[in-house]
Amino acid sequence: MLGYIDENYETYVKKLQELARQPSVSAQNLGLQEAAQLVKKMLEETGFHVQLVSLSKGPPVVYGTVQSKKNPNRTIVIYNHYDVQPPEPVELWKHPPFSATIEDGKIYARGVTDNKANIASRIMIVKAFLETHGDVPCNIKWAIEGEEEIGSVHFPEFVRKYRDELKGQAGIWEFGGLDIGDIPMVTLGLKGMLYVEFKVQTATKDVHSARAAIVPNPAWKLVKLLDTIVDDNGRIAVEGWYDDVRELTRQDLEAIREMPLDEEDIKKDLGIKHFLRGLSGYELKKAYLGNPTANIAGLWSGYTGPGHKTVLPAVAEAKMDFRLVPDQDPAKLAKNLRDHANKHGFSDVELKLQAENPAARTPVDSEIAKISARTAREVFQKEPAIIIYSPASGPMHYWTSVLGIPTVSIGVNHAHGSQHAPNENQRIDVFVQGSKWVARVIEEFARAR
Amino acid sequence: MLGYIDENYETYVKKLQELARQPSVSAQNLGLQEAAQLVKKMLEETGFHVQLVSLSKGPPVVYGTVQSKKNPNRTIVIYNHYDVQPPEPVELWKHPPFSATIEDGKIYARGVTDNKANIASRIMIVKAFLETHGDVPCNIKWAIEGEEEIGSVHFPEFVRKYRDELKGQAGIWEFGGLDIGDIPMVTLGLKGMLYVEFKVQTATKDVHSARAAIVPNPAWKLVKLLDTIVDDNGRIAVEGWYDDVRELTRQDLEAIREMPLDEEDIKKDLGIKHFLRGLSGYELKKAYLGNPTANIAGLWSGYTGPGHKTVLPAVAEAKMDFRLVPDQDPAKLAKNLRDHANKHGFSDVELKLQAENPAARTPVDSEIAKISARTAREVFQKEPAIIIYSPASGPMHYWTSVLGIPTVSIGVNHAHGSQHAPNENQRIDVFVQGSKWVARVIEEFARAR
Numbered sequence: 001m002l003g004y005i006d007e008n009y010e011t012y013v014k015k016l017q018e019l020a021r022q023p024s025v026s027a028q029n030l031g032l033q034e035a036a037q038l039v040k041k042m043l044e045e046t047g048f049h050v051q052l053v054s055l056s057k058g059p060p061v062v063y064g065t066v067q068s069k070k071n072p073n074r075t076i077v078i079y080n081h082y083d084v085q086p087p088e089p090v091e092l093w094k095h096p097p098f099s100a101t102i103e104d105g106k107i108y109a110r111g112v113t114d115n116k117a118n119i120a121s122r123i124m125i126v127k128a129f130l131e132t133h134g135d136v137p138c139n140i141k142w143a144i145e146g147e148e149e150i151g152s153v154h155f156p157e158f159v160r161k162y163r164d165e166l167k168g169q170a171g172i173w174e175f176g177g178l179d180i181g182d183i184p185m186v187t188l189g190l191k192g193m194l195y196v197e198f199k200v201q202t203a204t205k206d207v208h209s210a211r212a213a214i215v216p217n218p219a220w221k222l223v224k225l226l227d228t229i230v231d232d233n234g235r236i237a238v239e240g241w242y243d244d245v246r247e248l249t250r251q252d253l254e255a256i257r258e259m260p261l262d263e264e265d266i267k268k269d270l271g272i273k274h275f276l277r278g279l280s281g282y283e284l285k286k287a288y289l290g291n292p293t294a295n296i297a298g299l300w301s302g303y304t305g306p307g308h309k310t311v312l313p314a315v316a317e318a319k320m321d322f323r324l325v326p327d328q329d330p331a332k333l334a335k336n337l338r339d340h341a342n343k344h345g346f347s348d349v350e351l352k353l354q355a356e357n358p359a360a361r362t363p364v365d366s367e368i369a370k371i372s373a374r375t376a377r378e379v380f381q382k383e384p385a386i387i388i389y390s391p392a393s394g395p396m397h398y399w400t401s402v403l404g405i406p407t408v409s410i411g412v413n414h415a416h417g418s419q420h421a422p423n424e425n426q427r428i429d430v431f432v433q434g435s436k437w438v439a440r441v442i443e444e445f446a447r448a449r
Numbered sequence: 450m451l452g453y454i455d456e457n458y459e460t461y462v463k464k465l466q467e468l469a470r471q472p473s474v475s476a477q478n479l480g481l482q483e484a485a486q487l488v489k490k491m492l493e494e495t496g497f498h499v500q501l502v503s504l505s506k507g508p509p510v511v512y513g514t515v516q517s518k519k520n521p522n523r524t525i526v527i528y529n530h531y532d533v534q535p536p537e538p539v540e541l542w543k544h545p546p547f548s549a550t551i552e553d554g555k556i557y558a559r560g561v562t563d564n565k566a567n568i569a570s571r572i573m574i575v576k577a578f579l580e581t582h583g584d585v586p587c588n589i590k591w592a593i594e595g596e597e598e599i600g601s602v603h604f605p606e607f608v609r610k611y612r613d614e615l616k617g618q619a620g621i622w623e624f625g626g627l628d629i630g631d632i633p634m635v636t637l638g639l640k641g642m643l644y645v646e647f648k649v650q651t652a653t654k655d656v657h658s659a660r661a662a663i664v665p666n667p668a669w670k671l672v673k674l675l676d677t678i679v680d681d682n683g684r685i686a687v688e689g690w691y692d693d694v695r696e697l698t699r700q701d702l703e704a705i706r707e708m709p710l711d712e713e714d715i716k717k718d719l720g721i722k723h724f725l726r727g728l729s730g731y732e733l734k735k736a737y738l739g740n741p742t743a744n745i746a747g748l749w750s751g752y753t754g755p756g757h758k759t760v761l762p763a764v765a766e767a768k769m770d771f772r773l774v775p776d777q778d779p780a781k782l783a784k785n786l787r788d789h790a791n792k793h794g795f796s797d798v799e800l801k802l803q804a805e806n807p808a809a810r811t812p813v814d815s816e817i818a819k820i821s822a823r824t825a826r827e828v829f830q831k832e833p834a835i836i837i838y839s840p841a842s843g844p845m846h847y848w849t850s851v852l853g854i855p856t857v858s859i860g861v862n863h864a865h866g867s868q869h870a871p872n873e874n875q876r877i878d879v880f881v882q883g884s885k886w887v888a889r890v891i892e893e894f895a896r897a898r
Binding site for chain 2: 026027028085086088089092149150151191193195197202203204205206207208209210211212213214215216217219220222223224226227230232234270271272274275276279284287288290291293294295296297298299300301302303304305306307308309310311312313316317319321323354355390391392393418419420421422
């Protein structure tokens with residue numbers, strides 16, 4: 001079965017290029033139907049029974065299943081997404097973001113590693129089982145949604161609708177692979193997210209800035225509001241923000257301590273001199289995994305072109321994403337944030353909720369976690385890092401909490417893939433090795449009793 | 450002579466349209482040479498002797514002169530600019546910004562009222578004198594620069610070069626005309642300006658916002674810096690900012706008290722409910738004319754497109770314009786601002802000076818001020834407003850301070866011209882009446898001894 005991957009991976013690199021060349025930007029409603037059709041076609045060609053599940057709004061969920069003939073009582077439930085982040089700023093890409101150009105053993109494209117490579121990889125794995133053994137080692141159920149990058153807005157509908165169908169003993173989440181130093185990572189959870197947009201509008205049109213002495217400026221109001229949200233030490237100053245934070249257990253802290261993190265490599269990659277507040281070592285790792293965050297993802301007002309324009313803007317806006325840890329409740333925190341703004345005199349500022357997801361966790365001693373670690377040692381011949389939860393977000397809690405499926409996030413990604421940034425890329429060697437790993441996880445899971 | 454204007458103004462409306470259709474955006478280095486050539490051609494056709502004065506950088510100054518045969522000992526020195534503000538945001542215009550479309554007696558175009566209408570008006574006035582009397586009533590010297598909207602960066606060179614040439618007994622500045630309620634305004638000064646750009650760069654590339662717990666965010670730094678610059682009452686908190694502010698005299702305060710200001714009209718025009726800090730009446734007018742300002746003209750960081758993107762930006766920037774009153778020194782204040790940033794822990798924030806101009810003033814009892822008021826009563830049959838200094842900015846201090854020429858700012862603008870904003874427009878009736886006024890000012894000035 002692993003031999004099939006070695007002999008045929010180039011076919012699947014081509015399939016990945018085909019997928020990556022199909023733009024599917026959920027934030028811009030670009031190419032989603034086309035991408036769903038393409039994924040459906042690829043799954044059907046592989047041997048899946050496929051449905052396109054329409055929801056009340058938004059692109060469909062591609063849902064594919066393959067039944068095992070010899071082992072129909074074990075089921076693994078897989079999650080991926082076919083949508084990608086916006087490619088902007090396009091001028092910083094060295095290849096056009098939907099060209100899927102190969103250079104130095106890497107494929108460059110928006111969405112190629114997040115998360116189309118994992119889709120292509122899992123197609124290859126299932127085909128490898130079917131071609132080698134004429135069967136899959138267990139039942140495979142696979143949901144691939146098209147709104148992950150905008151907060152999985154309608155995915156809950158799918159889960160409600162397919163709740164009885166989505167039964168299984170373990171789950172594999174969308175991403176994973178190698179950390180800096182090519183160390184395999186077994187990720188057991190995701191941070192949650194609250195994504196909001198602030199809008200301050202003080203007039204119906206922009207004004208000559210000569211009037212700045214008497215006409216309110218929305219940019220000042222936005223700046224003053226934002227500055228109340230995080231204190232000078234980076235701690236979130238919204239009342240009650242940390243109330244429900246689940247304390248890290250001794251086991252969690254031990255996993256964090258053992259987790260490798262190449263600080264110099266990250267600094268070099270990002271061109272930064274220091275981490276936030278000069279953090280390093282264990283404290284840095286603890287903050288990285290354990291801390292809720294308040295991030296300004298976008299900020300704009302007035303004239304942002306070249307040269308100088310003396311304008312007093314009518315509107316100022318900001319986008320913020322808050323990463324959440326167990327057991328923070330995004331709906332409750334959204335309310336706290338609104339109350340905070342009101343309390344500080346910003347009740348006239350519009351606060352629009354864009355996305356929310358609670359955090360998700362799978363126990364370190366679950367069967368699927370142990371199998372993932374064991375097979376990682378086998379495939380990569382390295383001790384894997386156990387990541388108690390990834391600092392990334394996603395709707396994993398639907399698997400772990402709503403469906404009650406212990407779920408690991410493993411896959412074919414590598415540390416310098418530039419997810420969500422210009423020049424996103426997928427290493428082809430990791431595509432091959434990571435696929436072998438995931439294949440072995442499925443095989444071992446199928447055998448376990 | 451006024452009859453010539455009544456009979457021929459349509460010819461000059463066409464000339465104004467031709468001028469307005471030539472883009473000349475100094476902030477974007479767009480069409481400036483072409484605009485200079487067009488203005489030169491129009492002045493030559495009128496009867497001026499014209500030079501294009503090249504400076505070390507930037508577009509040329511158009512310098513035109515007409516000698517008076519009968520009255521060669523009196524000279525009026527005029528200033529205008531042929532450059533315009535950027536047209537953005539273009540989507541808010543009801544006609545394309547360089548179409549110069551006429552609708553309901555108004556010409557719509559970027560720069561049409563600021564300040565191309567005054568150029569066309571003064572061409573018409575000089576032609577009216579020459580056609581009616583075969584002479585101008587006094588010598589006319591006219592400098593028209595191409596960088597006013599970006600802070601007249603190279604205009605000082607011109608003034609230095611032409612200092613001996615630029616002699617005269619009075620000056621007419623670029624703009625002026627009717628206030629709300631069609632009240633003529635005699636403006637005797639301009640606020641100064643300090644225009645700066647802040648740039649915070651914390652990394653060499655944007656990062657997935659999952660790293661927000663450990664990677665510094667430049668938008669937070671920028672927000673925190675900006676929030677130190679102005680306090681919650683809108684007062685500028687930079688040390689020494691108000692030290693050199695010249696106190697308003699009793700005469701100044703009297704002029705402010707007499708100045709009409711239709712608060713409801715401004716509120717309706719801008720769609721605002723209240724002025725800053727709930728100001729109204731005399732206090733509002735005093736703030737408008739007398740207060741130094743700190744305006745955020747532009748602000749940007751990260752992802753500003755539709756939907757949501759979870760990015761931690763590498764760069765955050767802001768543009769700010771500070772309006773200055775006599776006797777604030779922009780160079781000194783730029784240093785204070787830098788020191789302020791350093792003192793508050795922002796020494797790593799880049800502060801780029803984009804433009805600076807001190808404020809300018811001409812005495813209320815100067816000859817040209819009195820003539821302007823008297824002829825305004827005659828032409829408009831209304832009591833004019835004496836504006837001690839306009840809240841707008843420009844290099845007027847080169848006339849009033851460097852050359853020592855008492856200067857009024859009068860012209861053909863109207864109150865709802867939307868300068869620096871979408872749908873900028875010029876009322877054709879005010880173009881005609883304002884031209885008659887400026888013509889009468891020149892005539893009366895030429896006669897005075």
